[in-house]
Amino acid sequence: MTTITQFVVRKNDLSDGRIATQDLSPPSDGEVLARIDRFALTANNVTYGVMGERIGYWKFFPAESEGEGVIPVWGFAEIVESTHPEVPVGERIYGFFPMASHLVMQPAKVSEGRFVDGAEHRAGLPPVYNSYTRVATEPGYDGDLDDARMVLFPLYATSFCIYDFMQDHDWYGARQVVVLSASSKTAIGCAYAISADASAPRSVGVTSPRNAASVEKLGLYDEVLTYDALDNIDASIPTVIIDMSGDGGVLGRLHQHLGDAMKYTSNVGVTHYDANTMPRGFIRDRSEMFFAPGHIQKRHKEWGPGVFEKRAHDFWKDTALKSRDWLTIHREEGADAVKQAWSAVALGKTPADEAWVVGF
Incomplete structure (x- = not known):
């Protein structure tokens, strides 16, 4: 027993x-x-x-x-x-x-x-x-990476999925990607992928004032803004949003600010679980919850057995080693x-x- x-x-x-x-x-x-x-x-x-x-x-x-x-x-x-x-x-x-x-x-x-x-x-x-x-x-x-694997692999595998999903959809025609909760580890994983791709849209990381300095220090986003500066985001160019927080108030304000320039929002995380009711102004018909396992199953069918796992593993390992500098x-x-x-x-x-x- x-x-x-x-x-x-x-x-x-x-x-x-x-x-x-x-x-x-x-x-x-x-x-x-x-x-x-x-x-x-x-x-x-x-x-x-x-x-x-x-x-x-x-x-x-x-x-x-x-x-x-x-x-x-x-x-x-x-x-x-x-x-x-x-x-x-x-x-x-x-x-x-x-x-x-x-x-x-x-x-x-x-x-x-x-x-x-x-x-x-x-x-x-x-x-x-x-x-x-x-x-x-x-x-x-490598057993020395066990702790980093537990912390980062599930997050960076999702990061890789989000990046691959956006790339597969040609970023919905966007020339700018806004990443909300830019200090989160999944967001940072996305930023690693985006910054390594010269063909990807410019990136804007949005975070809280207390995390702004550390996010800027990463050097991964083209621009870093705080939540009280959403109006500084260029609303004249096509934009996609990668949302890690699920904060309805922030999304509503940002959707209203961008209007027709908001081409797609991928709702990934809901860490602000007490604020994830979407208000008036939220554009539902161009927003969708991202489910990484569904994307993985799609890639299994398209790429064949083991291909996604190898690409995601290689991405995770590379970014995990880089993450030692700040984590x-x-x-x-x-x-x-x-x-x-x-x-x-x-x-x-x-x-x-x-x-x-x-x-x-």
Whole structure:
């Protein structure tokens, strides 16, 4: 019998969380028990909670109590018990886990480099979240990048998707891209991609006054503005918006300012989850929620197996190495540390140039 520890939150108040325990029986035939070593906590996980009902993030790791949920995280784990002939004890894996100490899994579609968790309740969920990397066989695997991988890979993979999506649509004819919440890590990933592409539109990063200096120091955006200076954005040229915050007030003001010049808005994140109701002035017919797993599935069909993964991995690794210049990762262990880190992230108290890697 194994006792697992997990962190559960109130679905209607993500900042309200508690530590819970549960006894698990030994794995059944074909199952494995993974001990979750550590995982990252960023604003990305807040988005998982906010979109939990709409996209289905609460379904991955269901909580026992009504009204509560387990936030999904990206991390590393070790197989500590196994009844599956192809997944041995001691196997180290990377992927999508609950904010917990352990997870029972049902490996399926096992290959040399990965397997899928074939648990029945996950069958209809986006495949990208059900796939786990077997790092021992991964070409070029570098354990020194584990912390950066947990923090940045899910974000920079999304960044790569957004950039690739915009490029695939020829930037909707825009000559200017406005990135809201420009200090967020996903936004910075987009900025790395845009700045490396000489054919991309000029970029304008919009951020809070407290983050303006650090965003300017990155040298990735052609122009950096604060939210009180939205009227300084050139409304005479075709513009696309990449929105990382979901702040309805900001989007409404910006859409009104740009008018017909606003060609498309990609709503990516909802870190300002208490302000994401879109007001009058928001142009709905040229705005759409961006769902990275959907874009990945599209590219799988167009590019063939493994091509997207290689391109996204190469992009992540390159940008992760560059990000060492500005990113500080705090590494802590224990239930109290998990609770403290989540509180800091959920309440927006973690500075943009910092991140958490924690474990029970």
